[in-house]
Amino acid sequence: MLQKTALFDSLQGKLTGDHVSRSRRSLGDLSNVFLNEEERLRMNPDQHVYEVEMHDSCGEVEGGLFFGVSHVHPGKVGDEYFMTKGHFHQKRNRAEYYWGISGEGLLLLMDEARVCRVEKVFPGSLHFIAGHIAHRLVNTGSSSLVVGACWPSDAGHDYESIQKDGFSIRVMEKNGEPVFVKQ
Ligand code: S6P
Numbered sequence: 122m123l124q125k126t127a128l129f130d131s132l133q134g135k136l137t138g139d140h141v142s143r144s145r146r147s148l149g150d151l152s153n154v155f156l157n158e159e160e161r162l163r164m165n166p167d168q169h170v171y172e173v174e175m176h177d178s179c180g181e182v183e184g185g186l187f188f189g190v191s192h193v194h195p196g197k198v199g200d201e202y203f204m205t206k207g208h209f210h211q212k213r214n215r216a217e218y219y220w221g222i223s224g225e226g227l228l229l230l231m232d233e234a235r236v237c238r239v240e241k242v243f244p245g246s247l248h249f250i251a252g253h254i255a256h257r258l259v260n261t262g263s264s265s266l267v268v269g270a271c272w273p274s275d276a277g278h279d280y281e282s283i284q285k286d287g288f289s290i291r292v293m294e295k296n297g298e299p300v301f302v303k304q
């Protein structure tokens with residue numbers, strides 16, 4: 122029997138149809154994520170920072186997969202570029218793939234000893250995120266950074282350790298260019 126499917130527009134990174142859900146993070150949801158918390162509190166709490174579209178056809182089961190698209194908008198809090206909260210997977214050994222669809226940015230990758238690496242994200246870039254590695258997307262461009270993702274559906278998200286200690290580097294704009302600032 123012919124089944125209904127979801128649709129993935131690979132140029133725009135738009136996901137629609139069956140089993141697709143959307144979530145959004147606005148400035149008001151991102152307390153203690155950016156360095157300049159006073160500036161964040163002065164900005165509009167309803168300003169959208171990023172959206173995630175997700176295709177869930179199996180639920181959080183061992184052996185399952187989720188497919189998602191993140192859209193990180195352009196903008197800054199003070200000198201710091203808009204970015205995702207970032208997380209380790211709750212099940213630490215679960216890996217993930219990211220790939221750049223549109224826009225330009227950086228992927229911060231941090232191990233449990235807080236050693237960070239950075240990969241450039243651009244249309245066509247492919248990123249393997251091993252288990253035990255925290256990951257965060259940073260939009261350093263002037264349009265939305267759109268990134269596809271596929272990960273084990275039982276991975277879960279551990280936001281707490283990142284909320285507590287952050288990543289060991291931040292990406293700030295200086296003279297119109299991204300620079301890395303150690304925490
Ligand atoms: C899920 C995957 C992405 C992120 C998304 C938002 O494992 O890594 O779908 O959830 O980029 O980032 P965050 O850090 O707010 O979950």
Ligand code: ZN
Pocket residue numbers: 208210217256272
């Ligand atoms: Zn992840």
